[in-house]
Amino acid sequence: MALQLQGSPPIDDTWAQGYEIYRKLIQWDRELPRGLLQERNSTPHSLCLRMYYQCTVINLCDIFEPHTANQPLAQSDFDPPSIKSHAVEALGSLILLYKHFHGWKSVPIVMLHYLCVAGIHAIARLSPSEMKWMKVLESSVLGLWNMAIGWGRLGKAFLKIIAFLLRAQKVENDRITPKTAAIMGQLDGAYWTATDAASLAADYVVHSVPSDVAVTAQSVDDLIKAAEQLTL
Structure with missing residues (x-):
């Protein structure tokens, strides 16, 4: 859906499709067995399932949020900014719960994505008076740092993206x-190697579909270079 909408706003049918997907997500969540409810089950698999749900909601809302000014009245119950805000709050809490109960050893690989999403959204919510998001960012960075030992290429790339966003937002150390500052300080040094860059260029691509429908691909390494305007 996101690729189909690139360069053009969603039409009424697309809004209806998005709303229907959201309704089905809510239904799926409500019909989960009681044994998987967050207050009853804090196992890694259960928490990851909850993160999967929240990240899916966030991704869906990301598609429509920039276009809410032109949202059809028929889908007025579908409020992407508000829904996304609640999902981000829930995801941040789940990250903290995972760290509290399980730490960052033997973490499922899918957590790379959840930690990156949580870290990116935590940056926009950082405040000296709001400790939650400082802790969410720290947990995301520490989790990615530990996972980079076993899943180095993508873990390092996600850390690099978070570091770029911190610089772009001019986030001060206070x-x-x-712990977050210490890890971010290492990403411009030897920790990011030429081998990492070559591996990313070979293995991971970011797709985009321009208006003429010709598909182009760009490596994650090139994407980071373009964003930061530096040579790795």
Whole structure:
């Protein structure tokens, strides 16, 4: 859906499709067995399932949020900014719960995505008076740092993206924890190697579909270089 909409706003049928997907997501969540409810089950698989749900909601809302000014009245119950805000709050809490109960050893690979999403959204919510998002960012960075030992290429790339966003937002050290600052400080050094860059260029691509429907691909390494305007 996101690829289909690139370069053009969603039409009424697309809004209806998005709303229907959201309704089905809510139904799926409500019909989960009681044994999987968050207050009853804090196992890694259960928490990852909850993160999967929240990230799916966030991704869906990301498609429509920029176009809410032109939202059809028929889908007025579908409020992407509000729904996304609640999903981000829930995801941040789940990240903290996962760290509290399980730490960052033997983490499922899918957590790479959840940690990156949580870290990116935490940056926009950082405040000296709001400790939750400082802790969410720290947990995301520490989780990615530990996962980079076993899943180096993508873990390092996600850390690099978070570091770029922190610089782009001009986030001062008083808004992040010392552990976050220490890890971010290492990403411009030897920790990011030429081998990492070559591996990313070979293995991971970011797709985009311009208006003429010709598909182009760009490596994650090239994407990071373009964003930061630096040579790795």
